[in-house]
Amino acid sequence: xxxxxxxxxxxxxxxAAALCRLDMVAVYPITPNTHVAEHLSDIVANGRIDAEFxxxxxxxxxxxxxxxxxxxxxxxxxxxxxxxxxxxxxxxPIASAMRLPIVxxxxxxxxxxxxxxxxxxxDIMYQRDSGxxxxxxxxxxxMVDMTIQAFRIAEHRDVMLPVNVNMDGFQLTHVVEPLEMxxxxxxxxxxPAYIPYATLHPxxxxxxxxxxxxxxxxxxxxxxxxxxxxxKKVVLEVWQExxxxxxxxxxxxxxxxxxxxxxxxxxxxxxxxxxxxAVDELRKQGKSVGMLKLKLWRPFPFVELKMAVKGAKVLAxxxxxxxxxxxxxxxxxxxxxxxxxxxxxxVVLDYIIGLGGRDMTVEDFIAIAEKAAKAEKxxxxxxxxxxxxxxx
Amino acid sequence: MAEKxxxxxxxxxxxxxxxxxxxSAREYHTGTWRALKPVWDNAKCIKCGICYIFCxxxxxxxxxxxxxxxxxxxxxxxxxxxxxxWPRAIKLVAEG
Numbered sequence: 001x002x003x004x005x006x007x008x009x010x011x012x013x014x015x016a017a018a019l020c021r022l023d024m025v026a027v028y029p030i031t032p033n034t035h036v037a038e039h040l041s042d043i044v045a046n047g048r049i050d051a052e053f054x055x056x057x058x059x060x061x062x063x064x065x066x067x068x069x070x071x072x073x074x075x076x077x078x079x080x081x082x083x084x085x086x087x088x089x090x091x092x093p094i095a096s097a098m099r100l101p102i103v104x105x106x107x108x109x110x111x112x113x114x115x116x117x118x119x120x121x122x123d124i125m126y127q128r129d130s131g132x133x134x135x136x137x138x139x140x141x142x143m144v145d146m147t148i149q150a151f152r153i154a155e156h157r158d159v160m161l162p163v164n165v166n167m168d169g170f171q172l173t174h175v176v177e178p179l180e181m182x183x184x185x186x187x188x189x190x191x192p193a194y195i196p197y198a199t200l201h202p203x204x205x206x207x208x209x210x211x212x213x214x215x216x217x218x219x220x221x222x223x224x225x226x227x228x229x230x231x232k233k234v235v236l237e238v239w240q241e242x243x244x245x246x247x248x249x250x251x252x253x254x255x256x257x258x259x260x261x262x263x264x265x266x267x268x269x270x271x272x273x274x275x276x277x278a279v280d281e282l283r284k285q286g287k288s289v290g291m292l293k294l295k296l297w298r299p300f301p302f303v304e305l306k307m308a309v310k311g312a313k314v315l316a317x318x319x320x321x322x323x324x325x326x327x328x329x330x331x332x333x334x335x336x337x338x339x340x341x342x343x344x345x346x347v348v349l350d351y352i353i354g355l356g357g358r359d360m361t362v363e364d365f366i367a368i369a370e371k372a373a374k375a376e377k378x379x380x381x382x383x384x385x386x387x388x389x390x391x392x
Numbered sequence: 393m394a395e396k397x398x399x400x401x402x403x404x405x406x407x408x409x410x411x412x413x414x415x416s417a418r419e420y421h422t423g424t425w426r427a428l429k430p431v432w433d434n435a436k437c438i439k440c441g442i443c444y445i446f447c448x449x450x451x452x453x454x455x456x457x458x459x460x461x462x463x464x465x466x467x468x469x470x471x472x473x474x475x476x477x478w479p480r481a482i483k484l485v486a487e488g
Contacts, residue, residue: 099408160407198410207411213424219402220409227407
């Protein structure tokens with residue numbers, strides 16, 4: 001039975017990765033992921049795991065090194081944040097195109113400029129179309145669980161794709177939480193040794209990352225998209241198996257007091273737990289408010305979202321990123337796209353909130369839910385709104 | 393791992409586009425996207441070989457009689473040979 005311990009979440013992510021019998025790690029430290037890098041480096045230096053910790057000069061090199069190591073058949077891990085992820089951008093779609101089961105923990109942080117080290121989701125949204133599986137943790141326990149699950153998902157022969165697991169910078173990374181850290185024997189049982197599809201070895205030469213001319217590139221992209229769409233089946237299987245083994249449930253869209261709710265809030269990441277308190281408060285006042293929490297960002301759970309909003313009149317989407325000059329926030333755009341063909345779809349309101357570490361309190365979520373309730377049956381004048389912006 | 397024919401169908405793409413056989417790049421015909429091809433008029437050609445020297449693809453070679461021609465599997469139709477040929481023996485002709 002796992003022990004319940006108090007641990008900083010970034011440190012716990014390093015501990016969780018270390019339980020996965022890593023072969024190779026390359027991380028370039030950047031706030032707020034620094035403690036993941038530091039602690040993993042300690043774990044390797046102290047000989048607790050038999051892995052190579054490659055010190056690199058940049059994030060571009062970190063991901064490139066991990067791609068190379070993964071190509072040889074190593075189980076690899078990296079982590080980053082914000083500008084670091086921006087610097088990895090060139091290598092991100094290469095990792096997924098090469099179908100390498102790399103796992104990356106991302107401590108989500110706003111991207112510059114202006115320079116800002118605090119949390120929002122603008123870093124990962126830049127990588128939305130990179131072809132990675134993308135998972136959002138709501139709390140430290142989920143982050144620990146999802147980090148371990150990520151290897152199972154990534155390495156599954158029907159998937160073979162890199163996975164990024166997202167945790168809100170500071171709100172999660174720097175918070176000490178009571179956590180159940182699985183035992184090594186349990187993780188070994190859950191996560192068998194990695195058997196690569198192909199490896200770089202001089203005795204059996206293969207080409208990875210080959211050139212594709214216009215006559216083949218389209219077919220390759222179709223194959224990549226299909227792989228990502230089909231990976232959802234494996235994600236669900238792995239999550240069900242985890243629940244059976246560890247008793248903790250993971251769902252692509254989890255709901256909280258959503259039964260018969262007229263107004264639903266939709267959140268991603270750590271704000272879900274704050275919004276839950278707001279929902280409790282509003283339910284106490286007899287208001288018909290519930291919430292949905294999106295955990296699986298890519299592949300996007302279209303069916304699950306459609307099912308989850310059934311019966312609701314308003315879906316108020318909390319977006320922690322902006323698509324400038326576009327439809328508002330990326331989550332709002334996806335929700336609208338998912339529901340567009342549904343005959344009884346709710347009105348979708350898109351609220352841009354909590355950018356660059358701006359706190360979102362229980363009162364804020366109450367205010368949004370009350371505002372959203374009034375918007376029933378008529379759409380917003382604008383397709384989105386910067387909630388709480390001064391001068392609005 | 394069974395070698396598949398390069399994809400007739402997207403389902404035939406090997407995961408990660410992996411090629412399980414060394415030396416396959418040799419089979420890539422890099423001239424497939426050419427729009428114009430060089431055609432030599434041997435009546436004007438003085439066999440100086442400047443086209444052969446300047447071709448950035450190195451795909452021009454001399455035949456047994458000393459006249460030149462481009463290997464169209466690799467010629468990209470850039471026209472440098474046409475530009476350099478002072479007897480004006482080479483013309484670019486649209487691909488059919």
